[in-house]
Amino acid sequence: MPDEEGHVIIVTPYLRPWYDPKFKTISEGVQFFREMLEFPGIQFIHHNHIAHLNGGFTNIVMHATSMYGPDSFHPLERDLKYDFSSRVRYRSRTERPPRYYFIDYGLSILYKPEELPATVRAHEGGDKSVSEFLTDPDWRKRTPKHHPFASTSIMLVMHSEPSSADAKELREMKGFGFMEPLIAAMTEPDPAKRxxxxxxxxxxxxxxxxRCRSLGVDSGTHCTGNTGHP
Known part of the structure; x- marks a missing residue:
């Protein structure tokens, strides 16, 4: 940044909340989980020695330019075109898959390889439900004793179902029961077993x-299905 040493300007595309517009098929939800687990999600971040430490749903966004095309949408009134001329039109996630990203690295830690394994203090991020933080008798002392990567993983899953009014419809989605065993394993209260x-x-x-096999679909393709929405 000119005349501002130590500052940079980052230019990003317009980004939307990951749940807006809502998912229409099971495969769209599966793609979301895949990206959040793999690339550019938690696995990619962890392999680069970064512990996000605040991976709640409000810190996941969607790059949806492929869905909305050149007309784009207004950054505040997302249902309208950028020039407010009409309601914005878009293609489905299935037709034009978006990309999902984590944002807000204010609490994140970048480790050097020689610093691992590491421990982290209990902290007050967007997620208040991390079991090892809640049961830490030294919460106020902030003793660095917790596994940073284990806590990041549980935050992703605990917040995959948001509680805000804007995302209320996600709590009513059906058809994701096949994810329950994985969710249980990733939210194991004991971080040593997680x-x-x-x-x-x-x-x-x-x-x-x-799941693809049960639907008679080749595993190399995306399996489709209804999310329970009308």
Whole structure:
């Protein structure tokens, strides 16, 4: 940044909340989970020695330019075109897959390889439900004793179902029961028993392959299905 040492300007496209517009098929939801687990999600971040530490749903966004085309949408009134001339039109996630990203790295830690394994203090990020933080008797002392990558993984899953009024419809989505075993493994209260991201990615691949097989679809393609929305 000119005349501002240590500052940079980052230019990004317009980004939308990951749940807007809502998912129309099971495969669209599966693609979301895949990206959040693999690339550019938790596995990619962890392999680069970064612990996000605030991976709640409000810190996941969607790059949806492929869905909305050149007319784009207004950054504040997302249902309208950029020039307010009419309601914005868009293609489905299935037709024009978006890309999902984590944002807000204010609490994140970038480790050097020689600093791992590491521990982190309990902290007050967007997620207040991390079990090892809640049961930490030294919460106020902030003793660095927790596994940073284990806590990031649980935050992703605990907040995959947002509680805001804007995203209320997601709590009513049906058809994702096949994800329950993986969610249970990733939200195990004991961080020592909680699966790490590489194992979670492998389990997700097996779940997706099994689901494709049950639908009679080749595992190399995306399996489609109804989310329970009208």
């Amino acid at each position: 699966i790490q991201i590489d194992e979670a990615v492998k389990k997700f691949a097996l779940i997706e392959k099994g």
